[in-house]
Amino acid sequence: MAYKKHPGGKPPKYKTAAQMQEKIDAYFTACEGEPLTGPDGVQMFDKHGNELRVGCHPPTITGLALALGFASRQSLLDYQAKREFLDTITRAKARCEQYAEERLFDRDGTSGAQFSLKNNFGWGAAEKEKDSTAQQNEMQSLADLLQHPLPDRNIKDFET
Numbered sequence: 001m002a003y004k005k006h007p008g009g010k011p012p013k014y015k016t017a018a019q020m021q022e023k024i025d026a027y028f029t030a031c032e033g034e035p036l037t038g039p040d041g042v043q044m045f046d047k048h049g050n051e052l053r054v055g056c057h058p059p060t061i062t063g064l065a066l067a068l069g070f071a072s073r074q075s076l077l078d079y080q081a082k083r084e085f086l087d088t089i090t091r092a093k094a095r096c097e098q099y100a101e102e103r104l105f106d107r108d109g110t111s112g113a114q115f116s117l118k119n120n121f122g123w124g125a126a127e128k129e130k131d132s133t134a135q136q137n138e139m140q141s142l143a144d145l146l147q148h149p150l151p152d153r154n155i156k157d158f159e160t
Contacts, residue, residue, distance in 0.1 A: 012082075013068070013069055013070070013079070014085070016084075017084055017085055017087070017088040020068065020085060020088050020089075021088055023067060023068050023069075024064070024067075024068070024088065024092045026067070027059070027063070027064055027067035027068070027092075028059055028092075028095060030055075030057075030067070031056065031057055031058065031059045031063075032053065032056060033053040033054055033055035033056035033057070034053060034054055034055055035051055035052070035053055036051075036052040036053060036054050058099055058100075058103075059095060059096045059099050060096055060116070061073050061076065061093060061096055061120050064076065064092055064093075064096060076089065080093075093120075093121075096116075096120070097117070097120070097121045100112075100113045100116040100117050100120075100121070101113070101117065104117075
C-alpha cells in the first residue's frame with residue numbers, strides 16, 4: 001500500500017480570499033460600534049446632531065490580525081505573502097491606513113496617527129532616504145576635495 005507523504009506544516013487558516021474577506025468585513029463593522037439607545041429604545045444624538053455609538057474602536061493592523069484568528073500582526077503580514085490573499089490583505093491594511101491618515105486632521109489623534117503611519121505604513125521613509133542620500137553626496141564632495149585639492153589661487157585671478 002502506497003502512502004502519500006504529508007506536506008507538513010499547519011494547514012492554512014483560509015481556503016479562499018472570499019472566506020477571509022467575510023471576516024475582514026465583520027472586523028471593520030465591529031470597529032464602528034453600535035448606536036447608543038435610551039431606555040425607550042430611541043437612538044441618542046449629541047448636541048451637534050451626531051449619533052452616539054458605543055463599542056467603537058479604531059481599526060488597526062494588530063486588531064485585524066487578531067480578528068482573523070492570527071496570533072500576531074507578523075502572522076498576518078506573512079500570510080499576505082501568499083499570492084491569492086495579497087490583494088485582500090492589502091485592501092484591508094489600506095483601510096487601516098486610511099483611518100490613521102484621517103486622524104492626522106483631528107486635534108486629538110495626530111500623535112498616534114503619525115506613529116502608526118510611520119511604523120506600519122512606511123510614511124516618512126522617503127524623507128529619511130532623501131536626507132541620507134544628500135548627506136552621502138556632501139560627504140563624497142568633501143572626500144573628493146580632500147583627495148584632489150584645488151590649486152592655490154591668487155586673489156587677482158578673481159578680480160575684474
